[in-house]
Amino acid sequence: METLDILMDMAVIILFAKFFALLARKLHAPQVAGEIIAGIIIGPTLLNLVQTTDFLNEMAELGVILLMFSAGLETDLRELKKSGLKATLIACAGVFLPLILGTLLYMCFYGFDVAGSPEFIKALFIGTILTATSVSITVQVLKELGKISTELGMTIMSAAIIDDVIGILVLTAVIGMKDPSSSILLVAGKTVLFFVLAFFAGIVLYQVMKRIDERYPHTRRIPIISIAIAFIMSYVADRYFGVADITGAFLAGVILSSLKDSEYIERRVDINSYTFFGPVFFASIGLQTNLRTLDSTILLFSLAFVVVGLLSKIAGCGGMGRILGYKGKDALRIGVGMMTRGEVALIVTQRGLKAGIIGSEYFTAVILLIVISSLLTPLLLKALFTEKTA
Amino acid sequence: METLDILMDMAVIILFAKFFALLARKLHAPQVAGEIIAGIIIGPTLLNLVQTTDFLNEMAELGVILLMFSAGLETDLRELKKSGLKATLIACAGVFLPLILGTLLYMCFYGFDVAGSPEFIKALFIGTILTATSVSITVQVLKELGKISTELGMTIMSAAIIDDVIGILVLTAVIGMKDPSSSILLVAGKTVLFFVLAFFAGIVLYQVMKRIDERYPHTRRIPIISIAIAFIMSYVADRYFGVADITGAFLAGVILSSLKDSEYIERRVDINSYTFFGPVFFASIGLQTNLRTLDSTILLFSLAFVVVGLLSKIAGCGGMGRILGYKGKDALRIGVGMMTRGEVALIVTQRGLKAGIIGSEYFTAVILLIVISSLLTPLLLKALFTEKTA
DSSP: OOHHHHHHHHHHHHHHHHHHHHHHTTTTOHHHHHHHHHHHHHSSSTTTTOOOOOOHHHHHHHHHHHHEEEEEEEEHHHHHHHHHHHHHHHHHHHHHHHHHHHHHHHHHHHHOTTTTTTHHHHHHHHHHHHTOOOOOHHHHHHHTOOTTTHHHHHHHHHHOOOOHHHHHHHHHHHHHHHHHHHHHHHHHHHHHHHHHHHHHHHHHHHHHHHHHHHHHHTTTHHHHHHHHHHHHHHHHHHHOOOHHHHHHHHHHHHHHHTTTTTHHHHHHHHHHHHIIIIIHHHHHHHHHHOOOOOOOOHHHHHHHHHHHHHHHHHHIIIHHHHHHTOOHHHHHHHHHHHHHOOHHHHHHHHHHHHTSSSSHHHHHHHHHHHHHHHHHHHHHHHHHHSSOOO | HHHHHHHHHHHHHOOOOOOHHHHHHHHHOOHHHHHHHHHHHHHHTTTTTOOOOOHHHHHHHHHHHHHHHHHHHHOOOOHHHHHHHHHHHHHHHHHHHHHHHHHHHHHHHHHOOOSSSSHEEEEEEHHHHHHHHOOHHHHHHHHHOEEEEEEEEHHHHHHHHHHHHHHHHHHHHHHHHOTSSHHHHHHHHHHHHHHHHHHHHHHHHHHHHHHHHHHHHHOHHHHHHHHHHHHHHHHHHHHOOOOOOOHHHHHHHHHHHTTTTTTHHHHHHHHHIIIIHHHHHHHHHHHHHOGOOOOOHHHHHHHHHHHHHHHHHIIIHHHHHHHHTTTHHHHHHHHHHHHOOOOOHHHHHHHHHTTTTOTEEEEEEHHHHHHHHHHHHHHHHHHHSSSSSO
16 A cells, blocks of 8 residues: 555655754754755655655655746746846846856866767756855845845845846756757757747736636635646646746746736745645755765865855856946845855756756755855845945 | 656646536535536546546545545534534434445345455445535535524534544444454454544644644644644554544544644645645546446446435434434434535545445446535525424
């Protein structure tokens, strides 16, 4: 009776994940880090209580899709338009510098290779992991400091969101390159076609959902239809256009983010996420990480990865801020505000693992980056904002 | 990439289930019926859009456990104690008459067999399906009629709850009998042992949860720990005591039903249920039902099953009501109030299918009973209550 076993697996996962998430919060670390550590503890590294199964992988898959859909729903399109060019430039610099430096870092460790080779794509992928800032952690810190509605706060927030979008585009391109049979041109063509079609489908879907939402506000059908749209867009993106499924889910979220009930949808999605799908996703990352197999090269690489990850964002975003006319300290604030990494970095890593581009040993580096950046950012931002008001 | 397919399966299931649930509500039928019909439509009977997969079965399994946990949470122990003996007697009569008549019905159709034989257990199982009244439908109708707080209403409600508990006990006994290697005595012994241990574990768990709840009311950890308890009790019941897992989930619900936050827990469980697990469970019943393979015997049996199901409850509960001193019309009201069937009847059927006692063709009979009883009860109760106030 193997269906019975999933009950025990789920019970162990949600209990440990919750316990370590709470512990993490107590230590001012992100809860996500706690859930991953829970996975490491119940996984092959330590207790070996739960093994990865098809069922857990599929639950984790739904979890990722729901997380990215929720991230898309949080996007405020009007805000994005307002802060416009400045934020976009900061975001671009904050994507491309880490992308290039991350790629170079891998090459320094494991050797340079010709463009297009598997090793080159792997290097590029390591860079890709470094691109996405974690919006949620940045927002939380700015809120706590009461700086969220300042011009600087708004710019950081918008840049963090745009940064996600560009990061997803980079991911889509890199994953697309992986298939050796496809030419870069074909990949680019299919990707562009997907975004064009998604744009028009988005207009139609938004209008339809807006009408349904106006007629039946706050009813269960709103989140249910929305989730179905997210699932279908993920499926279509991956199956027919070779675009990462999480891109489809994120876009579905962006499309529905202007609905009156977008918060209502997000709340329902989140309740589903936090109870089962989220903990299973983050714990399953821990389950797939076997720290016993780590060697010293990976450890050294992980440390370098963290340093490059943090400094490249500070230099990229802060440097662009300086170019755009922000004063030294404000530019530094922007850079530090943008250096946190979170769920999206993990999701990108997991996608690379699934696509066979990188191995699971890189989870260690990413987890380290998330934990360290999430702990450092609040401390540094606090220091930078309170020391002397600029 | 089969994990991708689950996205499409889930999208189709939640969309169709929601659409037909809404349609059912418009036609004053229970929404559950709509979700089952959605499953029949997307399943092998008609469109063949979705096939049952391991993943869907496992999601459905979690769905059943959550449903029964939620049903347990709704149990009001204090109310039960108050209405006490009267309701218990009505419930007993309402369990045993349908059980006996259902068993006889199967024997009339398919022949009598010696006690303990597979055919005998199958007959007994058909009777078992008829035992559980659907609390939710009864409650909803009484609420709409404004009769929920009358003495009669309270008695019906309490009887419906006790009836669930006795029904679960009967199910546990019948499923236990199925294993040919186990003696009835051993089964009974293990079952009694489980309930005794669950009683003591329940006291401890309740005290622990009460303390956690008082310290951290309305926090996410409350529903998460509660759900983990439900999963673990289900697992332990089935694996170590041969007791149906849903019994464990129901008991976990009963244990936690007196918590201050029991409604908060129920609400979180329900949001998880209604979005994914519930629709998957009910639709998967439709997916397992292939109406194309129905023969005339099953159809005839199904009709007889519905008639016996309705009349045996009216006679059992109404008759006992009459014995306890209720006037003719009040006794009839009790009988009609107790004749609705719902989720629990389906869950019992599904358990029988899983244990290899009955075939999936009996879903038709059960679905018919649920739909007809849920449509008839409101109409008859309305007529009985408004015609002349007794």
